[in-house]
Structures are given as C-alpha cells and as structure tokens.
Amino acid sequence: MIEFRGVTKQYPDGTVAVGGVDLIVPPRTTTVLVGTSGSGKTTLLRMINRMVDPSQGAVLIDGTDVATVDPVRLRRSIGYVMQNSGLLPHRTVLDNVMTVPLLNGTRRQSARARAMELLETVGLDASLAQKYPAQLSGGQQQRVGVARGLAADPNILLMDEPFGAVDPLVRQELQQELRRLQRELGKTVVFVTHDIDEAFLLGDQVVLLRTGGKVVQSGTPAEFLASPADDFVSGFVGADRGRRRLRLEEVDGQRVVVDEDGRPAGVLEP
Amino acid sequence: MNWLVQNVGLVGELLLVHLALSVPAIILSFVIAIPIGYLAHRQRWARGVLLTLCGVLYAIPSLALFIALPAITGFGIRSPLNLVVALTLYGIAVMVRTAADAFDAVSPDTRLAATAVGYSAAGRFWAVELPLAGPVLIAGLRVVIVSTVSLVTVGAVIGVQSLGSLFTDGFQRGIVAEIVTGIVATMLLALVLDALSVVAGRLLLPWARRAAPGRRSSAQPVAVEAGEPA
Numbered sequence: 001m002i003e004f005r006g007v008t009k010q011y012p013d014g015t016v017a018v019g020g021v022d023l024i025v026p027p028r029t030t031t032v033l034v035g036t037s038g039s040g041k042t043t044l045l046r047m048i049n050r051m052v053d054p055s056q057g058a059v060l061i062d063g064t065d066v067a068t069v070d071p072v073r074l075r076r077s078i079g080y081v082m083q084n085s086g087l088l089p090h091r092t093v094l095d096n097v098m099t100v101p102l103l104n105g106t107r108r109q110s111a112r113a114r115a116m117e118l119l120e121t122v123g124l125d126a127s128l129a130q131k132y133p134a135q136l137s138g139g140q141q142q143r144v145g146v147a148r149g150l151a152a153d154p155n156i157l158l159m160d161e162p163f164g165a166v167d168p169l170v171r172q173e174l175q176q177e178l179r180r181l182q183r184e185l186g187k188t189v190v191f192v193t194h195d196i197d198e199a200f201l202l203g204d205q206v207v208l209l210r211t212g213g214k215v216v217q218s219g220t221p222a223e224f225l226a227s228p229a230d231d232f233v234s235g236f237v238g239a240d241r242g243r244r245r246l247r248l249e250e251v252d253g254q255r256v257v258v259d260e261d262g263r264p265a266g267v268l269e270p
Numbered sequence: 271m272n273w274l275v276q277n278v279g280l281v282g283e284l285l286l287v288h289l290a291l292s293v294p295a296i297i298l299s300f301v302i303a304i305p306i307g308y309l310a311h312r313q314r315w316a317r318g319v320l321l322t323l324c325g326v327l328y329a330i331p332s333l334a335l336f337i338a339l340p341a342i343t344g345f346g347i348r349s350p351l352n353l354v355v356a357l358t359l360y361g362i363a364v365m366v367r368t369a370a371d372a373f374d375a376v377s378p379d380t381r382l383a384a385t386a387v388g389y390s391a392a393g394r395f396w397a398v399e400l401p402l403a404g405p406v407l408i409a410g411l412r413v414v415i416v417s418t419v420s421l422v423t424v425g426a427v428i429g430v431q432s433l434g435s436l437f438t439d440g441f442q443r444g445i446v447a448e449i450v451t452g453i454v455a456t457m458l459l460a461l462v463l464d465a466l467s468v469v470a471g472r473l474l475l476p477w478a479r480r481a482a483p484g485r486r487s488s489a490q491p492v493a494v495e496a497g498e499p500a
Contacts, residue, residue, distance in 0.1 A: 051386060076388030086383025090401050090477040103388050132477050148387065 001027050002048060002156065002188065007057035009043050009213065017043040018054070018213030025205070027155075030182055030189040032203035034196055034236075040213025041192045045158055048190060049078045061156070076104050079149030079157040079187070083164045085141035087133040093119070093144050094129040100152040111151075118147040123177060139170035146178070150185070159191045163198070175201055196237050200224070208233060273447035281436070285455060288432040291425070292418045295354050296463070299361025299418075300411055306362070307369020308395070321367055328363035332356070332424045353425045360421060361414045368410030372403035405478045408471035412464050419460040423452070433459070 002025035009018040018040040025031045033041040046052040047059050050071040058065045066074060080086075087096045097115035102108065116126060122143040133141055142162055149157055163171045175198060182189060182202075193199055199206045200221040207218040210232060217229040225244060228234040238244045245260045248268060255268040274281065310317040335356050337347060345352040376399050384398040423434025436452030439445075472479060 049386065051382075072388055072390045075386060080383075080386040082379070082383055082386065084379055086379055086386070088380060088384065088398060088402075089377075090398075090404075090475070100387050103393070 001025065001062055002190065003060040004044070004047075005058045005060065007044070007047060007054045007059060009040070009047070009052060010055045016212050018047075020057070021213065021215055023207060023215065023218065025188060025190055027188050028186040029204040030191060030202050031205045031207060032191045032193060032199040033207050033209060034193055034199040034203075035209035036194060036211065038211050039209040041194075041209050042160055043213065044209070045160055045190055045192050048156070048158055049075045049080060051075075076100055076152060077154055077156075079152070079154040081142075081145045081149040081157065081159045081162045083161045085133065085138075085145040087141060087144055087148070089133055092130050092132055093124075093136070096133065096144060097147045097151050099148060104152055115147070115151060118150055119144075121150070121181070122147045137170075138166045139174060142166060142174055143177075146181070150181075150187075155188055157187045157189045159189060161192055161194070164193070164195075171198075178202060200237075208236060273445060274451050277448075277451075281433075281451060281455060284431060284433050284435060285459065288419070288422055288434075288456070288459060291350055291353055291422045291430070291432055292357065292415075292459075292463075295357035295361055295422075296411070296415055296418050298354075298358045299365055299414055300407075302358070303362045303365030303369050303410075304400075304407070307366045307371075308373055308399075310366065310370035311373035317370060321370065324363040324366045327359060332360070332421055333427060335359070336425065336428050348429045350430055353422070353430045357418050357421055361418055364414050364417060365410050368413070369403070369407060372406035372410065373399060375406050376402040401475065404471070404475045408467060408475070411467050415463045415467060416460045419456060419463060423456055 004021050004023040007018055007021045007023075008016070010016050021040075021044060023044075033044055035041045043052050047054055048061070048066070050066055050069075053067065058067060060066070087093075088099070091099070094112065094115050097118055098108075098111045101111040101114060106114075116129065119126060119129060124140060124143050124147070128136065128140065128144075133144065136144065145162060149159070163174050166174065179202065189202075191199075191202055203221060205218060206221055206224060208216045208224070210216050217224065217233050224233065224237050228237060243259055246257045246265055247260075248255050249258050249262075250256075257265045257268055259265055306320060310320045336353065339345075339356050340347045340349075340352055343352060343355055345355070380398065380402065381394070384394045389398065422432045423437065425432055426434030426438045433452050433456045436448050436455070440448030440452065
C-alpha cells in the first residue's frame with residue numbers, strides 16, 4: 001500500500017506543483033492519476049520513488065516513510081516505465097531489460113534468463129533481444145520499457161504516460177496487454193495519464209487532479225460517471241457533452257446504444 | 271627522393287620522437303578535459319568561466335607559452351616534458367568545450383530514466399552519460415590529435431627534436447626535400463592517429479553507427495519495424 005499524507009511540493013520560485021494531497025493506493029490494484037498538464041500528477045508519481053521529495057507531508061510504502069530509505073535502493077525496488085520508453089540507446093534490448101537486476105547484484109546468467117522470459121511476457125520476439133532500441137518501433141520500445149520495469153519483480157510499478165507517444169492503434173493494443181499483465185501479475189500500479197478514457201479503461205481507482213496539484217475527485221470510473229463532484233469533473237470526463245450520455249434506440253430489432261448526437265456507441269446485450 | 275633514401279633512419283627516429291611527444295599530450299588532455307567539461311555541463315556558473323578560460327588559454331601564442339612555461343613547471347626549456355605540458359594545455363583548451371557539448375547532447379530523458387531505474391550518480395556517469403557522450407568526445411579527440419601533432423613541430427624552434435626539426439634544418443641548409451619530408455611525415459602521422467581514433471570509436475561505440483538515422487536501412491533489415499507482435 002502506498003499512502004500520501006498531506007503531501008505538498010512547492011518550488012523555490014513559489015510554484016505549487018502538488019497542494020496537500022491525501023491519498024491511499026491500495027495494493028495489487030491500478031490507480032490512475034489523471035489531469036491536465038501542470039496538475040502535478042507526474043510530480044506526485046515521482047515522489048513515490050524519491051525522484052522528487054515533498055516539501056511537506058510524507059509518502060509511505062507499507063507504513064515506511066520513503067524519506068527514510070536510500071533513494072537509489074528505493075528506486076531499484078520499484079519499477080518505472082516512462083514516455084518514449086527511456087531505454088538506454090547504447091544498450092541492446094536484452095541489456096536494457098537486465099539493467100535493474102544487474103544493479104541489484106543478480107548474477108548475469110540468471111538476469112539474462114529472466115530478461116528473455118520477460119520479453120516473451122510482454123509479447124516481444126526473442127530475435128529482438130540483440131537489437132538496439134533505435135531499431136525498434138515505438139510500440140516495441142514501450143514493451144521493452146514495461147519489461148524493464150518488471151525485471152526486478154517489484155511490488156510497485158510506476159508508469160508515467162507510458163503510451164502517450166505511440167499511435168492510437170498501438171496504444172489500444174498496449175492498454176489491453178497491460179490489463180492482461182495486471183491480471184496475471186497483480187502489481188500495485190500507479191499510472192499517470194491525461195487521457196480520461198485510458199484512465200477509465202485501466203484504473204481500479206481514478207484520481208482526478210487539477211492545476212496546483214489538488215485532488216478534485218477520486219473513485220472508481222463508475223463513480224465518476226454516476227456522480228461527478230463538480231462541473232470541472234463533468235467537463236473532464238465528458239459527462240457534460242454528448243459522448244457519455246447514452247440512450248437506447250431500436251434498429252432492426254436490435255437495441256443500439258447511441259450518444260447524444262445519435263452516433264452509435266454499441267449494441268446492448270440482452 | 272635521394273635525400274629521403276639517405277636519411278630514412280633520421281626520419282624514422284624523429285617520427286618516433288614526435289609520437290612520444292604528441293601521444294601523451296593527446297591522452298592527458300583528453301582525460302583531463304572530460305571531468306572539466308562535465309563540470310561545465312552540470313554547473314551553469316562554471317560553464318561561462320571555464321569556457322572563457324579555455325578560450326584565453328588557446329589564444330596564448332605557442333612559442334610564448336613554450337618559453338614562459340619553464341618558469342612555472344621548473345622543467346628546462348628544451349625538456350620534452352615542458353613541451354608535453356604545453357601541448358596538454360592546448361589540448362585541454364580545445365577539448366573542454368567539446369566535452370561540455372558532448373554531455374549536453376545526452377538526452378535528458380535518458381538521464382532521467384537512468385536515475386529512475388536506480389543508477390547512483392557515479393554509476394550513471396560511467397554507464398550512461400560517458401558512453402552516450404562518446405561520439406562527440408571522439409569528434410573532439412580527432413581535432414586534438416591533429417592540432418597536437420601539428421603543434422609539436424613548433425617545439426623545433428626552441429630546440430626540442432621532432433619532425434619539425436626537418437623544417438628548421440631544411441630551411442637553414444636550403445634542402446627543399448627535407449622540408450617537404452617533414453611536412454608530409456607530420457601530416458601522415460596526424461592522419462594515421464586520426465584513423466586510429468575513428469576505429470577505436472567504432473569498436474567502443476558500436477551502437478552509435480547502428481542507431482544513426484538513415485544508415486540502418488543498408489546494414490539492418492527494417493523488417494522489425496513492420497509488425498507489432500500481438
């Protein structure tokens with residue numbers, strides 16, 4: 001479990017990135033931090049592995065204040081996946097995945113075996129192991145990024161807009177893969193995105209932040225749709241627009257779900 | 271040609287002396303400039319000061335430096351060590367700016383990722399920043415090689431033997447072939463050392479060539495790009 005207790009981040013120039021956040025991330029679930037740029041979602045994420053230290057408040061992992069843990073050791077125990085993969089361009093795919101286990105002192109041979117296994121887990125062909133990141137497509141690079149994040153078998157996986165830079169089709173594929181992985185592995189995932197659809201698709205818990213790093217609402221996707229806290233939330237999730245207001249229409253004896261503009265969204269199963 | 275055939279022993283000997291003067295200076299300036307360049311890259315305030323100092327250093331006329339340096343180092347004016355120190359200073363002056371640029375060229379995303387996965391500051395320098403700065407560092411090294419090999423010849427004026435002695439001697443005695451031999455031998459030496467540094471770069475940084483945009487299509491099949499495995 002990850003717990004944020006009254007966490008604030010204020011920079012020397014006075015900018016408040018995160019403004020007094022209290023939040024609990026339950027274990028073995030996916031929590032998605034969602035918000036516009038400047039809402040402090042990435043800052044909040046980076047406080048978990050001490051890439052950023054809060055100016056006030058504390059972040060606790062299983063009851064331990066992370067401020068008391070050596071940052072380098074902490075980071076090696078937490079998976080991290082970022083936008084544009086963040087792979088080391090001078091290392092092969094295999095070496096990239098092996099990075100963290102080797103830093104942790106795992107023997108080369110077992111790190112290698114583990115890395116090959118992980119490439120398969122994330123759906124990459126073993127023939128890619130000796131390629132350099134630049135020789136891979138964007139989607140493949142992100143898969144390697146996920147494999148690297150999982151390599152040390154961490155309990156916690158931090159994902160900072162990992163699918164933000166790939167094309168929509170590949171993004172959908174990666175999102176589905178992540179859901180499958182999460183069902184199999186049951187990690188505590190904290191996922192940052194500005195895409196509310198992605199948040200609803202992946203999140204067991206969704207946390208909506210607004211400029212100044214304040215939590216506007218948190219809850220399940222269904223709770224967001226059923227009872228948005230205010231107009232900002234309605235606007236963000238699209239509840240005030242046609243897209244989330246669905247109604248039924250009868251077409252050829254089928255009950256078709258359409259949005260407010262009459263565009264079909266799907267078919268209602270009996 | 272006759273002159274060269276008769277004096278091939280002398281030319282060979284001077285070539286070795288020239289090598290012995292330039293190689294230590296090249297290596298020393300390369301090694302010393304890297305931490306200074308890294309400092310200039312990390313600290314905004316240091317950058318301006320260090321780069322300006324290097325500019326000023328390089329502006330000192332070489333003959334003046336050769337003559338003034340013994341007062342500081344205590345070596346004799348004709349001592350090869352004196353020349354090596356002077357050449358190292360010039361090499362540093364050339365190399366620091368390139369080293370700072372080399373570290374600037376490392377993507378901030380990559381640096382951030384290295385920190386995020388758990389590299390310590392030192393580990394990140396050796397395993398990530400230094401190798402990624404490699405291609406630009408090698409480019410700087412090539413400039414240092416050529417300028418150092420050429421500068422060594424100036425030492426002949428103050429009496430430090432090198433291929434440059436062939437110019438001074440040739441001028442004094444009016445032997446054109448000797449002068450030409452000196453020039454050609456100096457250039458060849460510079461070219462050979464330059465080629466060696468390029469080969470070393472390719473061996474040490476194999477990824478740099480493969481990752482270079484526009485080049486991979488010839489060397490590597492692009493099939494990996496076509497399919498996104500399900």
